[in-house]
Amino acid sequence: MDILLVDDSKTMRGIVQRAIRQAGFRGLSVTEAENGSQALEVLRKEQPKLILSDWNMPEMSGIDFLVKVRASANKVPFGFITSEASAEIKELALSSGANFLITKPFSPEMIQEALSPILGK
């Protein structure tokens, strides 16, 4: 698994996957989860190269998911793709261990800029 993609919206998961391809990252293995709880289950079995997560999700929010990931000493690169655009949210994300935050609406160029240092393109 290259990317673990976490978003409660099936539509947005599809849009993000398309943007990843448009950004030039092809042939990646992407596993999807609908919320943080489901994503933690995935992580118990397999380690991705990168986690991309929404912020606002039912059951377990993106920030709660990130905190749990870091609490388990998992240092996998973690990025948010969220409509939460405020400086305080970005600060909270980064101070909690996120590597980057992409604000919706986003372009493939924004995806490329964020993912390239991690996925090596």
Add this chain to the structure above:
Amino acid sequence: MDANILVETVEDVFRTMMNLEVSPIESTLGSSHGALRSAVHVSGSWNGALLLECDGQQACRFAGRFLSMDPPQAVTPLVCDVLGELANMIGGNMKSAVAMGLSMSTPTVSDETDAAMPICEGEVQDQFAFDSADGPFWVTLLVEKGSEGKLSLCQQRAFSTD
């Protein structure tokens, strides 16, 4: 909040996600303006809701653009999911311009055949009609009356989005 921020946010969301130019027009909400209403609720020091409304065929055209496919022939959960995401993006960007420390709900999409169906005990703060190549739609910012730090979420008939 500066109303221009809301307009600019709407324009940016539609341009970036759907390559669709939209612009505000003079138009008032009428009884026939919309069959679908997407809403996100904001709570904290400022309480209210952001509504995105359009008719069902319009929502189908938006879904087609958003997903780069032929527009669905009828309103499906996928169409509702797209409308919800659009409200989510507008609301998320809007709330950061309103105040610090606000929380936002996940979006709900409701059938507006019951025109009296309330969203929340709110007053209209801003309301804009937008025109686009796909037709008009409406964006409304509601502010809760007598807000005391809690938002009264109202009952809605929500579509499943998955």
